[in-house]
Amino acid sequence: MEIESFRALLTDEGQALLAELRGFREADELALATRLRRSHPAELVRAAFEQARLRQRAAAKFGADAEAMYFTPDGVEQATRRSVAEWRAGRFAALGVRRLADLCCGIGGDAIALARAGVSVLAVDRSELTCAVAGANAAALGLADRIEVRCADVADVDPAGFDAVFTDPARRTARGRVFDPEAYSPPLSWAIEAARRTPYGALKVAPGIPHALVPDGAEAEWVSDRGEVKEAVLWFGTGAADPYRATLLPGDHTLTGTGTPATAGPVGRYLYEPDGAVIRAGLVSDVAGQVRGRLIDPMIAYVTSDELVATPYAHAYEIGEALPYNVKRLKALLRERGAGTVVIKKRGMAVTPEELRRQLRPSGPHEVTVILSRTDHGPLMMLGQPVGAAT
Structure with a gap:
């Protein structure tokens, strides 16, 4: 999707098209597209259909919010599931965080959850299109007063004055998944340093991260939703007594420990x-x-x-x-x-x-x-x- 096509969706004509496509069925697409092209530019109709399909896909992650939100193909795939974002936002709020820098914010899924939890958010991404989508989502959900979107390289953001930093590095390239944490964008070492520059910090990593890569003083949390592991996050500044945490959603069940070995024995009942x-x-x-x-x-x-x-x-x-x-x-x-x-x-x-x-x-x-x-x-x-x- 080009940014010009996306901006056209925010016009009155684009909004009318999106409203007409709400809940459309794939079987009706050809006839509906043919009719709409008679009265609207073909490129705008194409962009509206793409957005309508993305909203339908995003409903699994964002529920009813997806009908009002905007997405890119990568944004749907990589955005944090709403339940997980809300859990993390709740942790930040409970720590007393009131102002947070969301680095590599994507389409704004985490920023939305943080704003709803009472946190003022600076959402940063280097993609102009992604920033436009994040800003539109903040406005669509009535959160524009709590979310400031800035198009910039995260390395140029000064975290001074923020209570916390949250970084979600890109772990994919055109070739697929990135398994070396130093090949993340930005690299894991940079994100760790950024997390330590504010009272609290968190950064998302691949769920398969080895325990040996968890930095000293950090708390590593793995989160599952309805039995499926969704992500791992390294937390800084929480003062956690145990270095490892498992959180199960829904229900907010959370287990902490040190991972000490258990004994083995015969199968019981x-x-x-x-x-x-x-x-x-x-x-x-x-x-x-x-x-x-x-x-x-x-x-x-x-x-x-x-x-x-x-x-x-x-x-x-x-x-x-x-x-x-x-x-x-x-x-x-x-x-x-x-x-x-x-x-x-x-x-x-x-x-x-x-x-x-x-x-x-x-x-x-x-x-x-x-x-x-x-x-x-x-x-x-x-x-x-x-x-x-x-x-």
Whole structure:
């Protein structure tokens, strides 16, 4: 999208087109586009359709706000999900932050959440189009008085006078994802320095960041939304006693710890599958402590216990059988149970669930969960049923 086309959408004619396209269906696009081109410039109609499609895609992240917001293709993909942005904004507000510099602000998803939490935001990005979109979003949601958008290189922004800095470096190029943190734009080392120049700081990093790269004095937080890990953030100045945190949304469940190892032992009556944020944060042992359990293998993120203990940080399964892995034996057990639907979970084993399901050829009225895992005593198969994660 060119910036001239985007600015045309903000005119009265562009707004009328967007209103007409609200809720349009793909099946109606050709006829609708043909009709609209009779009375509007073709380029404006094309831009309006692109924006309407982006709004529909963005609804998964922004909910009802997406209908009023503006997007770029990269903006939809890379913007922070609303629930995650609101969680982070709440943390900043609870720390007493009232003025924050949002560096690499993108289309303004985080700036919007921060402004709604009572924080005044300077939103900075070097893309003229992205800044125009961020400014339009602030105005569309009635937050223009709390969000100042500045088109600039983040390296030229003086953080003096701000309570906090939040940086979301670009982790993609035209070639795809960037895995070297020093190849981020701006580099991780620069973003860490920026975060330390104000009382509080935070910067977004890839969820797969190794613990060894977490700087001294920083708190690393992994956030999941409805069981899917969305991001990792390095926090500075929070005074956290523990260096690692896992936060599960919705519900704002947050677990902290040091990631100390847990003991391993035999499979008990219940198996717990920790949330992905817990695993990334290295807090599986903390969940084991909560459920008075143990690991089934020192290097595998499955916890077992003889008790069913309520925890929001793991899904629990009641285990009926735990046997050495054998496809022929597994097939017989599933036949005995009348299993037609087989949910296969695995850790540490080179097994493709789809291929295994074809070998098992399940048929019957019941559903069974099969959990496969590597252990010190060889590969293991466990058959059970989910009992739900208490909240």
